[in-house]
């Protein structure tokens with residue numbers, strides 16, 4: 001029986017192999033590994049593709065969020081409200097600013113945070129709200145933008161898992177105060193190592209964030225303030241330039257895979273398929289279902305040569321890193337329940353219908369045993 005991988009990056013990169021090799025060799029031969037011309041080209045291409053004025057590449061999504069939060073005024077002693085169910089990077093970036101992450105539970109029926117819960121947690125110390133388009137499913141952004149306007153708080157979208165997803169016809173990351181992206185290899189626009197980006201419409205803030213990401217530097221050896229080393233490598237930029245034109249097509253293929261899963265599970269009561277908000281176009285960074293006896297099913301799939309993932313098994317509130325917040329079990333009931341039942345099925349743009357059917361049939365087989 002052939003292995004169905006959870007993600008198979010080299011498989012969907014295969015048609016680009018020659019272009020990728022050429023780009024890599026060109027950069028290696030150039031010797032311009034940091035701030036080489038490909039970085040500016042990639043930033044311009046990405047900005048044009050998204051329909052925003054400027055994008056800045058960074059070393060990773062975590063440091064992009066750190067820059068964006070600081071650029072939008074998050075400081076020591078402040079609070080930033082975000083979801084309890086996300087990659088730890090979202091919360092780490094808040095802590096790196098000296099602020100405290102304030103966690104919120106999920107929107108009922110979805111895996112992303114609830115704007116109603118966010119509103120309940122706004123205090124005079126709140127300095128930003130960070131909705132995360134988790135799994136590539138856009139949140140109900142208007143509700144967050146409305147909160148931002150009502151309380152005068154910036155909204156920074158974490159689009160690390162949602163590059164190319166649309167909210168009301170526009171790409172996520174283009175309608176709020178700032179947004180960040182990740183090019184971690186398994187992301188929808190994945191690089192060949194770490195990488196990330198941020199954008200904001202406010203060009204003064206953009207400039208500050210750019211400088212922060214490059215040692216607070218305006219010119220070489222001119223440092224207006226202390227920043228960090230968070231630059232996108234030339235090599236990553238050159239390779240991402242090769243991949244970017246394929247992103248929409250890859251996302252479309254992921255939507256097709258999701259549709260095959262949705263159809264396959266339509267008559268399976270035990271499997272809850274992901275819900276999609278009206279007026280949004282998700283890009284299925286991962287395809288997550290809720291199932292009974294998740295661990296048993298996962299083991300059965302593994303035994304049948306099908307890889308799966310769990311995104312994420314433990315809500316941030318229950319991670320030791322946040323034990324200082326004293327939010328024990330029961331503090332975020334929706335996220336805690338989802339974490340115990342969720343399973344991420346194989347998802348990537350090169351997955352074919354037969355493979356999806358095999359996954360669906362194997363899940364059904366387990367459930368009727």
Ligand SMILES: Cc1ncc(COP(=O)(O)O)c(C=O)c1O
Pocket residue numbers: 060061062063086087089090132134158160161181182183184194195196
């Ligand atoms: C939701 C979310 N935010 C932020 C990040 C951070 O991105 P990176 O791994 O590029 O630092 C990730 C990546 O894991 C993520 O999934």
